[in-house]
Amino acid sequence: AQSVTQLGSHVSVSEGALVLLRCNYSSSVPPYLFWYVQYPNQGLQLLLKYTSAATLVKGINGFEAEFKKSETSFHLTKPSAHMSDAAEYFCAVVFSGNTGKLIFGQGTTLQVKP
Amino acid sequence: DAGVTQSPTHLIKTRGQQVTLRCSPKSGHDTVSWYQQALGQGPQFIFQYYEEEERQRGNFPDRFSGHQFPNYSSELNVNALLLGDSALYLCASSLALLGETQYFGPGTRLLVL
Numbered sequence: 001a002q003s004v005t006q007l008g009s010h011v012s013v014s015e016g017a018l019v020l021l022r023c024n025y026s027s028s029v030p031p032y033l034f035w036y037v038q039y040p041n042q043g044l045q046l047l048l049k050y051t052s053a054a055t056l057v058k059g060i061n062g063f064e065a066e067f068k069k070s071e072t073s074f075h076l077t078k079p080s081a082h083m084s085d086a087a088e089y090f091c092a093v094v095f096s097g098n099t100g101k102l103i104f105g106q107g108t109t110l111q112v113k114p
Numbered sequence: 115d116a117g118v119t120q121s122p123t124h125l126i127k128t129r130g131q132q133v134t135l136r137c138s139p140k141s142g143h144d145t146v147s148w149y150q151q152a153l154g155q156g157p158q159f160i161f162q163y164y165e166e167e168e169r170q171r172g173n174f175p176d177r178f179s180g181h182q183f184p185n186y187s188s189e190l191n192v193n194a195l196l197l198g199d200s201a202l203y204l205c206a207s208s209l210a211l212l213g214e215t216q217y218f219g220p221g222t223r224l225l226v227l
Contacts, residue, residue, distance in 0.1 A: 032213035034215070036218070042220055042221075043118075043204055043218040043219050043220040043221050044157070044204065044206075044218040045218070046215055046217065049215055051213050090156055090157070092156075094213060098170070099169070099170065099210075100145060100147060100162050100169070100170065100208065100210075100214070100216070101147075101159050101162065101170050101172070102147070102149075102157070102159060102206075102216060103159070104156030104157050104158075105156055106155065106156050107154075107155070107156050
């Protein structure tokens with residue numbers, strides 16, 4: 001079955017430290033990949049997306065993600081965490097043949113400590 | 115340029131009742147998708163509308179139905195509400211192309227008592 005797995009439901013980092021949020025998908029065909037952020041009591045905001053142009057994708061707020069086909073991964077990173085980065089992060093995938101149907105991971109809550 | 119808007123923001127219903135949620139897509143978008151997000155979970159795809167027809171559907175019962183109007187706005191209807199229908203309902207709009215980004219509205223929080 002097509003699925004998306006986010007390793008770690010909670011990640012805690014210190015302000016200024018590296019942020020690494022993990023995402024793996026199950027498919028032999030590279031899909032379209034997205035990272036969204038959700039702040040409390042709000043909808044989802046797009047951080048970045050991969051659509052087969054470049055394996056390293058840069059997004060908003062200093063985030064970037066690297067697509068690794070051999071590892072079926074699309075991990076999200078940010079070199080230096082800021083307090084305002086504390087939120088829920090979702091990896092989402094559109095698999096081949098499922099036009100427009102986003103399949104989401106369970107989400108990772110990022111806590112940033114001062 | 116207005117983004118995706120949803121109404122109402124909050125709603126309280128009792129079991130067995132029916133509810134209608136509304137969504138206006140981002141300007142220029144022709145496709146609307148609906149998602150259910152239970153507390154502490156990732157959003158689950160309900161269905162997608164394009165050209166006023168349901169184009170794709172997730173694993174939701176027939177109690178969940180929808181509609182898209184000629185101006186591309188959409189409604190989500192849920193009949194015979196269950197306690198388990200309590201969730202944040204998210205609407206997303208996009209262009210009808212594979213891989214196009216879906217832009218989300220703020221959601222409607224439904225509480226079923």
